[in-house]
Amino acid sequence: MSMFTTLEEAIEAAREEFLASQPGLDAGDALVSQFALQKYVMQDGDIMWQAEFFADEDEQGECLPIRSGEAAQAIFDGDFEEIELRQEWQSENTLHEWDEGEFQLDPPEDTEEGEAAAAEWDDDNSDSDRWA
Numbered sequence: 001m002s003m004f005t006t007l008e009e010a011i012e013a014a015r016e017e018f019l020a021s022q023p024g025l026d027a028g029d030a031l032v033s034q035f036a037l038q039k040y041v042m043q044d045g046d047i048m049w050q051a052e053f054f055a056d057e058d059e060q061g062e063c064l065p066i067r068s069g070e071a072a073q074a075i076f077d078g079d080f081e082e083i084e085l086r087q088e089w090q091s092e093n094t095l096h097e098w099d100e101g102e103f104q105l106d107p108p109e110d111t112e113e114g115e116a117a118a119a120e121w122d123d124d125n126s127d128s129d130r131w132a
Helices: 007-020 069-076 082-088 112-121 127-131
Strands: 034-041 047-054 064-068 095-099 102-104
Touching: 007 034, 007 047, 007 069, 007 082, 034 069, 047 069, 064 069
Parallel strands: 034 095
Antiparallel strands: 034 047, 034 064, 095 102
């Protein structure tokens, strides 16, 4: 799983990975059917992104599918506004790092450590994060 500090880097890496999985395919000829995205909040509070492109809408990966068809192709072609993707991200879908490499939607609050993590994460999906 490759995560990146910026959404743009994540999308570029997903584009490169998609092209690498399609030998002999030129970027201008590539047809994608689905774009998937995932936002992560790391233990240190850093925001990380992961993105994936798929040729078939039925394919599944590690990220949540958020665009299909022409909209997915537009993102692949670089015809998108990063700010719109950030604004449309549903905060309840953000994964939080609980332990090294282990992620979940919400921290467990049944322990003192979990309560402390929950307090820290309360602010991680504010509107200001969407504009970052």
